[in-house]
Amino acid sequence: MKLEQTKTRRKRGVILTPTGLKRLQTAIQTVEVVEKQGELYRAYFEKQLTTIT
Numbered sequence: 577m578k579l580e581q582t583k584t585r586r587k588r589g590v591i592l593t594p595t596g597l598k599r600l601q602t603a604i605q606t607v608e609v610v611e612k613q614g615e616l617y618r619a620y621f622e623k624q625l626t627t628i629t
Contacts, residue, residue, distance in 0.1 A: 592600065
């Protein structure tokens with residue numbers, strides 16, 4: 577006797593509320609700023625090292 581398994585299908589895609597969209601945009605901007613600042617700091621630090629040696 578076999579038991580039949582029913583597969584549930586996941587819903588693809590997301591519908592965001594205006595508040596959720598705002599939070600997502602803020603999070604994306606925060607990450608972009610942090611990454612950009614990291615690149616600027618790294619370039620400055622590398623420049624300082626090359627002028628010392």
